[in-house]
Amino acid sequence: MHYDFDTVIERRNTCSLKWDSTIRNYKDEDILPMWVADMDFQIPPEVSQAIENRNRHGIYGYMDGNPESYGEAVADWVYKRHGWKIRNDWLVCTPGVVPALGFAIMAFTNVGDKVLIQTPVYTPFFKVVKNNGRQLVENQLVLKDGRYEIDFQDLEEKFKSGVKMMIFCSPHNPVGRVWTQDELKELGNLCIKYNVLIISDDIHSDIIYKGNKHIPISTVSPELLQNTITCIAASKTFNLAGLSTSTVIMPKEDLRAQYKNFMSNLGLHSCNILGMVATEAAYRYGEEWLDQLINYLEGNLACLMNYFSENISKIKVIQPEGTFLVWLDCRELGMSDDELARFFLHTAKVRLNEGRSYGSGGEQFMRINIGCPRSILMEGLKRIGDSLKQIK
Numbered sequence: 001m002h003y004d005f006d007t008v009i010e011r012r013n014t015c016s017l018k019w020d021s022t023i024r025n026y027k028d029e030d031i032l033p034m035w036v037a038d039m040d041f042q043i044p045p046e047v048s049q050a051i052e053n054r055n056r057h058g059i060y061g062y063m064d065g066n067p068e069s070y071g072e073a074v075a076d077w078v079y080k081r082h083g084w085k086i087r088n089d090w091l092v093c094t095p096g097v098v099p100a101l102g103f104a105i106m107a108f109t110n111v112g113d114k115v116l117i118q119t120p121v122y123t124p125f126f127k128v129v130k131n132n133g134r135q136l137v138e139n140q141l142v143l144k145d146g147r148y149e150i151d152f153q154d155l156e157e158k159f160k161s162g163v164k165m166m167i168f169c170s171p172h173n174p175v176g177r178v179w180t181q182d183e184l185k186e187l188g189n190l191c192i193k194y195n196v197l198i199i200s201d202d203i204h205s206d207i208i209y210k211g212n213k214h215i216p217i218s219t220v221s222p223e224l225l226q227n228t229i230t231c232i233a234a235s236k237t238f239n240l241a242g243l244s245t246s247t248v249i250m251p252k253e254d255l256r257a258q259y260k261n262f263m264s265n266l267g268l269h270s271c272n273i274l275g276m277v278a279t280e281a282a283y284r285y286g287e288e289w290l291d292q293l294i295n296y297l298e299g300n301l302a303c304l305m306n307y308f309s310e311n312i313s314k315i316k317v318i319q320p321e322g323t324f325l326v327w328l329d330c331r332e333l334g335m336s337d338d339e340l341a342r343f344f345l346h347t348a349k350v351r352l353n354e355g356r357s358y359g360s361g362g363e364q365f366m367r368i369n370i371g372c373p374r375s376i377l378m379e380g381l382k383r384i385g386d387s388l389k390q391i392k
């Protein structure tokens with residue numbers, strides 16, 4: 001079956017953060033939203049069908065725990081796509097990855113403990129650490145020849161200062177890195193040496209471009225399997241973010257018990273029925289759709305790289321190895337962060353994410369979302385290109 005990613009589907013007035021908040025906040029219907037990380041594509045028809053089938057029953061009472069079939073679908077998917085054999089009893093269903101990170105911080109660290117993140121990184125990582133009273137420690141990634149790398153020397157220095165936990169973004173949003181086995185090994189060894197618990201946010205792990213391979217850090221060694229908590233979801237992969245469903249993989253029994261206990265104390269005993277139905281169907285029947293989506297995104301990425309190199313050479317594209325997010329180095333434009341923000345939003349009329357919101361190293365960068373029909377992407381690029389010509 002051939003899936004359609006070209007049709008533009010109206011998203012205004014659907015309570016969409018991406019589209020409706022743009023109109024509400026800026027009072028300008030003409031701004032094209034290419035920011036927050038959801039896609040403008042309909043979900044696989046097989047997933048819609050599963051939701052419809054469940055809806056036909058028409059009763060949404062309390063669930064008796066999480067269904068076995070959900071765990072089986074998750075485990076099959078993780079094995080099929082990433083070669084990792086996980087057990088059903090290692091899984092905990094959570095109402096989203098950011099909440100799952102928050103639960104981990106609260107279950108496994110105390111107020112005042114140090115939690116490390118690698119900047120520039122997904123904005124809620126900052127909040128989930130700081131707003132829960134933990135100390136944020138930053139290990140800034142370094143940009144070398146157009147590709148980001150981990151500064152291991154700095155990482156070790158920071159670990160020596162007594163870091164308890166690290167939130168690892170794998171693949172990395174916004175810089176688009178898919179970490180290699182060697183990088184994972186080096187990072188993992190340091191975590192074991194300094195007794196740092198890893199929370200690996202693998203939400204973007206299913207969207208990987210040709211020539212790269214996502215490796216769950218837990219698979220690197222038996223020690224790392226026991227020292228890592230991995231968060232996954234079908235939400236980025238299949239555009240299901242509004243269904244607030246994710247899964248945490250926790251092989252270590254005592255950590256799992258502690259985590260479940262923490263959730264139970266919050267009254268969280270089961271997940272959203274429709275989120276679980278959709279996730280299970282996506283993992284069972286969505287593989288062909290996903291392969292076609294990745295092809296389509298690769299096409300979008302090629303168009304974007306081409307457009308920038310031909311028309312906007314002052315903005316350097318950091319080529320992503322995975323994710324539908326692209327990190328743009330705008331430093332050569334010579335604009336301040338305020339000027340950049342104003343330029344994209346009010347002159348070019350495209351809403352991107354501002355690099356500075358991703359912390360140190362994000363200044364004078366922007367992040368664009370290419371998870372949209374190609375016509376929308378080209379319209380956004382043209383707006384940027386035409387507007388830059390005007391101000392030159």
Ligand SMILES: Cc1ncc(COP(=O)(O)O)c(C=O)c1O
Binds near residue numbers: 201
């Ligand atoms: C790295 C990362 N983690 C988590 C999330 C959000 O997860 P959720 O919506 O399940 O809380 C995002 C969304 O963009 C993300 O990029």
